[in-house]
Amino acid sequence: MLKEKGILFDVTLCVGCGSCYQACKEKNNLPQTNKDFLKDHLSNNTFTVVEQYGKMYARKLCMHCNEPSCVSVCLVGAFNKNVTGAVLYDADKCIGCRYCMQACPHKIPRYEWGTTQPRVRKCTLCIDRVKAGKISACSEACPTEATLFGDMDQLVAVAKKRLKDDPEKYYQQIYGLEEAGGGHVLVLSPVPFEQLGYTSKLSKEPMPAFTMRAMEKIPPVVAVGGVFLSGMYWLTKRKNQIANEEKKTTNGNKEI
């Protein structure tokens, strides 16, 4: 079985060359969307971007969550979590309700608004390359190892080691390890992550848990509700019957 794969992105190593951006476009046969890649944003034709924040650069892509909102909300199960850790989308199932886009805590999924057969689009963690034993196109293209591809456990170890060896250089947090239940894309940075446009203030709890707390109550509500309603029906009917009978008897008495 394939080990769970992931990406470690280190802001301190990124030089903002855009090689990952280009590689991703080529690998996924996506058209050019912006002459200046630094000004591009995620779209149905762009699965990853490099954003500039002063002298720093930050990559954005699907975080391949451990308990993905997109998987949990899709009513037809068009999103799935692969054994490699990649969160994948199946256009043949999708009905296009766009709940996945609404629910993703990182606001990742994009839509092909322009067609009559629209698909949801996002990074696939290069599933086909990984299955063929290769690493993701973006990490292969990266000249500085700012984007590192590998087994999840190793990536976590590397990240932890970097934080420990160089406490001056890094803000002491591995973004993506615990946010919204954690995922398969980890980020290291010298500054707090909200300064680089990463969604901050995410709870450590996986987002689907928020829904589950309500969904859990459905079976008891149905059971109790069903019993209660049947009971009420029986009771009130009986009450009315008795009332009617009493009426009848008193009527009878009067007649006598």
Added chain:
Amino acid sequence: MKTNEILKPTFWKVVSVMIVTMGLFSTYFRFSRGLGATTNLVDTAPWGLWIGFDFLGVGLAAAGFTIAATVHIFNIHKYEPLVRPAILTAFIGYSLVVCLLVVDLGRPENFWHPLVMWNIHSVMFEITWCIICYTTVLTLEFAPVVLEKFKLKAPIKFLKIISIPVVIAGVLFSTLHQSSFGSLYLIVPGRLHPLWYSSLLPVHFYISCIAAGLSMIIFESYQTARAFTEENGFHNTGLKMDILSGAASVVLIALIAGFLLKIYDFLNNGKLIYLTIPSTETYLFYLEIVVGTIVPIYLLSYRKFRKDKKWLYIISICVISGLILNRLNVSITGLAASSGVNYFPSFDEISITLMLVVLAIFAFKLVVKNFPVFVGEEEYEDTVNGKSANESKQIILSE
């Protein structure tokens, strides 16, 4: 009705025809050119007017289950004259919602997928199934009215036998999906404005739909009564003031319960601070609460307003507006800030929605004219006295 009467142009007829024609063009564009060309939806605001409208359509159709439960489960037969209008409203409301949902789907040709592809962890899945089941229930509940007209006795008998389980199922399905519309947003704590986000959203939605659904019936009763009788009474409809006042009392209770829950929610989660931050959201929140909750509670707490037709009418409009504001706030305004775009519906979005509303009103009127929906006074008296209720016209309604 005579043909020339139908063809006689009135202001509303002309406007309706125009709206429907425009809507048909928009529908054509929507399906031939896709969502991008015809809506203002974007990646960061993937849901818009159509979804918002589904929210309020379902909310306003809620009387279908509350009234059915009152009459058939709790056996309070006084409210029987409201059952049919409520069920009809619900049926038409849900049909409208389903049409709009299909228009909104990116791949409408796959609309049947939820029937065979299941993800039971999805709130959307649960809602879809509840809506399918509940629409079936509504069909079964309303069928006798149609069958009666064509004097088909056998199916009516059968429907009468299964009527109680059907009503119970209807109440359960409604409870689930009405509240689940709130649950849809539980997964986006970071996105929905804290004025509206709450772990109690499903409960808020449930309580508010009860108040608004009943108000909708009061509103319709008034409108219908006005259309049917010259005198402003409810003569030919079997509707009596004390029935509507009774319904209004329930509205009052639901409004107060909802208001208390809001207060509890705000105190408990330290959200009071948001009430003092001046922003569009805050103003809209105040508008929603004042129009939809505080004013109606104030008015309804006076007997004289509760007993007065005109006031009841005004109050019902307030409560309905409150629900509309609330649902649109949750589904559009409350998400605008975090999405970073100011979504406003496009012409096509608006015209398709308007078209469906006009068609729904038309369907309602058509059914009311041709079928005994607002049942006449005599039948109503009959059922109340328990006389020959079985042979009377209100087959599903009575025991």
